[in-house]
Amino acid sequence: MLELDAPASYSTIPYQRNHGFYGREDQLRELNEAFQDQSSSPEIRTVALWGAGGIGKSQVALEYAHQRCNSGTSVVLWISSETEGEVAKSIREAAEKLQLDGYSETNTQEKNRHLVLQWLQTTTLTILETKWLIIFDNVEDDRVLIDNQPKVGQGDVLITCRSKPLAESLAMFPIEVTKFSIDESTALIFQILNRPAANTEEIQAADALAEQLGGLALAIDIITKNIKTSRRFNSIAEFLPFYEQNRRALGKRHRRGIRDITYSKDLDTVWETAFATIDSNINPNANPDAVRLMDVLCFLAPEAIPQWLFQGNEENIPEHWQFLTDDERFEKAKLELLDLSLIKINVETGLISIHRLVQQAYFDQMTAEARLSAFHVICALLRKAFPDREGETHLFKRWAICEQLHQHVQALCKVYAWMKDNELAPRSSTYQTPIRDDIWYMLELQQFIGAESLIKSLLLDIDTDSLERARMNRILMGLFERTGRSVRALECAKIEFDIFVSLDGPEENDLANAYSDIALDYLNKATDIALSHPEPGCYRAFNIDRFLRNRGRTKMQLKDFDGALDDFAKAEYYQAKVHGEDSHYDGETKHERAKIAALQMKLEEAATLNDEAMRLVREGKPTHASVSASHYRQGCVRLLAGKYDDALQELHKAHAICQLNEPTRGNAGESARVMWRMAQIYEHDGKVDEARTFLDVAEKIRNDLLATGDYAQVEDVEDSWDCLVGLLYR
Structure with a gap:
């Protein structure tokens, strides 16, 4: 048996040092601190690097191994640990390299x-700084460590694995x-x-490439x-x-030229290894629930997935997806993916995340049948x-819930578009409703802008005379x-109206809404339909308050102020x-009341109503168009009062609010009016230059918008500017 009397180098590291190694200062510092930790005094200290496949665990271990070699560690053994065959080969190389007796x-x-074990456990090193280091790389099964x-002994053990x-x-x-962060990824590129x-x-x-690669070191x-x-x-x-x-x-790794001397795997190999454990064709003990959970995760945004989303019920979940209705089965499926580092769970929020490249790779290998099944389930959820x-x-009042789910609905839209392009997308009302x-x-x-684009794409798949098209x-x-x-807007209202009126037996609220969107005579009919039902049906089953606000606005436009105020009340x-x-x-109706008071030159009343309206409409949404409209109307009242x-x-x-909203609004009509x-x-x-500059910009915006034919054109000057703004925000 070999005894080490002086520093000598015996290494089975399979790769040369990566001179392009980047970052990871924190992990290398933690490794050094852990192996030098003096809080306990075991003969062997064991440290594990864990993380998703392709994240860079082996590269950190490789850099650390070479650092240890250069700093005097006599023996560094690298045990590739994914399969029994790799372990056996690595141990044979160690026995050969150490020139062991026998x-x-x-x-x-x-x-x-x-x-090898006998040597590691019994060899006495005369220079403690040269104690051995053994690295078990890519451990998938704890039996590798138990057996090997x-x-x-006088040494250190470093493990790399996916499972926390x-x-x-x-x-x-x-x-x-x-x-890696975006900045780190870009620097590495x-x-x-x-x-x-x-x-x-x-x-x-x-930066864009780094974002798509999701900070995955191997992919970069x-x-x-x-x-x-x-x-x-x-x-x-x-x-x-x-x-x-x-x-x-x-x-895949580029096949031309010299092979990579610091790491041999490509992304396909990483994914094959990552998915093998949950593949029943490879692992007869695979949990089918874990497979299906991975299936549905591929239809969502990769970050901030709420666990409560998967609380299905027997009515909307097919039989082979019933694990979603069983807390115990869902927990087992989730923990299996967590153990394999296929997903992560934020310990503070409980939100699930999946690396975007893992998600893409898994989706790529799903069958058409699995995709369609998962699509229907996630639509239902x-x-x-x-x-x-x-x-x-x-x-x-439910924006907080909407915010959690919005990115996932949008992700579903993108997957649906891909499936449709590949002739896999079903025609599904369960898809259209959450969208x-x-x-x-x-x-x-x-x-x-985003909403309009999405609506137009959906209309391509909706029958021209269907209720869904009307809605x-x-x-x-x-x-x-x-x-x-x-x-x-009027064109769309007519399409809605024609469909609902032509169909036998549409829901009364749908029909009433269609009447409400056309003109004053039909607004009367919408209100009559709702009021034909006694309370509470007239306001629980119908949007009666909306019908009355719309009718009041129309009456105000026709200078029927008493009728408008009656409807607002x-x-x-x-x-x-x-x-x-x-x-x-209440903020909306006070805003309309303020406009009437201003038209009647009741300026103090108008100012008070504007303040009350602003207080109500800005709560929780200080940059909403209704807030800018209240500021605008208050400005008009102050102008009428001579308070310039x-x-x-x-x-x-x-x-300021109008300009903030322009990028998502799609036009500068509100800004032009202001x-x-x-x-x-x-x-x-007397600031003639400023006045000319502002007016020139405003008139150009108005003329450009009117040239589209999408805006009402009227003779009255003030109305011509109001027509650039939605009725709700005038």
């Missing part, structure tokens, strides 16, 4: 294991290897390319080396579209979880109205029944 090429695996780890519970059970010091960031465009392209290494070795792309920006179209093929607007006309409710949430958040056109009408496009009565006192809708400084202050506040008013004040104050 070693022979004909030895059995057990004989070599006995020789020395129990005593495995790391915690095997090691005194478990250390997580986390994904440029380091691999061996060139500095050329310009802002190239940095932005690198492989994909960036594809750029480096290719003669086709002169920049990352040129490469990005190619990657998006060919991401799966690019996950989202439909059940996402707040609907049954009996209400807004989601504001429709999420679109309404987007309208409340004023994300009009979707009602939402599109609301979007057009809120952005001032009243001509387009009735609306307030029903608002309190449905939404409680001091709701957002106060008016300008209110208009500045309105303008600037027109500001120009009037500047002109009054």
Whole structure:
């Protein structure tokens, strides 16, 4: 047996030192501190690096192993531990490298294991700084450690594994290897390319690539080396579209030139290993519930997945998905994926996350049947979880729930589009319902551009004479109205109206809503339908308060102020029944009352009502268009009262909110109206240049919008500016 009297190097590290190794200072520091820890005095200290496949655990271990070799550790043994065959091969190499007495090429695996363990457990090192280090890389099964780890001796044991519970059970010091941040990923990309960031465009392209690769070290290494070795792309920006179209093929290591001498695996190999444990074709003991949980996770956004989303019920979940209704089975499936580091769970929030590349890779290998099954289930789960607007006309009080689910509904839309392009997407009302409710949430958040695009894509798959098409056109009408496009809004209202009127027996509330969206005579009919039902049916089954507010607004436009105020009073009565006192809708009616008071030159009353309206509509949404409208109207009241400084202050506040909302609103109509008013004040104050500048910008915006044909064109000057703004925000 070998005795070490002086430092000597005996190493079975399979890879050269990676001179392009990047970052990981925290993990290397933790490794050093853990192996030098003096809080206890075991003969062997065990540390485990854990994290998802491809995250960079082996590279950290490789760097640490070479550092230990360079700092005087005499023996460093590397045991590849994914399979029994790899373990046997690594132990044979260790026995051969150490020149152990009794070693022979004909030895059995057990004989070599006995020789190596005996040496590790009995060898006395005369220079303590040279104690041995053994690394068990990619441990999938704790039996590898039970059978092959020395129990005593003067050395250290480093383990790499995917499973956090495995790391915690095997090691005194478990250390997580986390994904790189965007900044770290971008810096690594440029380091691999061996060139500095050329310009802002190239940095932005690198950031975009880094985001798609999700901070996964192996993916960054492989994909960036594809750029480096290719003669086709002169920049990352040129490469990005190619990657998006060919991401799966690019996950393999480049076969041209010298093979990678610091790590041999590619992404396909990592995914095969990661998914093998839950694949019943490979593992007869695989848990089918864990497979199906992975299936549905592929249809959601990869981050911040609420566990309560998976609380299904027997009515909306097929039989082979019933584990979602059984807490114990769901916990087992979740913990299995957690053990394999296929998912993570935030200990503070309980939210599930899955790495985007793991998600993509798993989705790629799913069968068409599995995709369709998971699609139907996640549609049902989202439909059940996402707040609907049954009996209400807004989601504001439930925005917190909507916010948790919004990104997941949007992710489902993207997967659905892919499935449709690949002739896999079913026609499903369960899909349309959560999308429709999420679109309404987007309208409340004023994300009009995204909502409009989504609505138009959905309409392509909806029958032209169906109830769903009528309902979707009602939402599109609301979007057009809120952005001032009243001509387009009326077109949608007519489509909705024609469908509901033509169909036998549509729900009365649908029909009443269709009447409410057309004109005054039909508004009367909508109100009559609702009021034909005694309380509480008239306000629980119908949007009677909305019908009355709409009719009141129309009467106000026709200068029937008494009729309008009467409708607003009735609306307030029903608002309190449905939404409680001091709701957002009370703010709406006070806003309308303030407009009437201003038109009647009751300026103090108008100012008071505007203040009350602003207080109610800004609660929880200080940058909403209704808030900017209240500031605008207050500015107009102050202007009528000759308080020009106060008016300008209110208009500045309105303008700031309008500008903030323009990127998602899609036009600057609200800003133009405010600037027109500001120009009037500047002109009054003798600031001719400022007045001219503001008016020129405002008139250009108005003329450009009117040229689209989407906006009402009227003779009255003030009305011509109001027509650029939705009726709700005038």
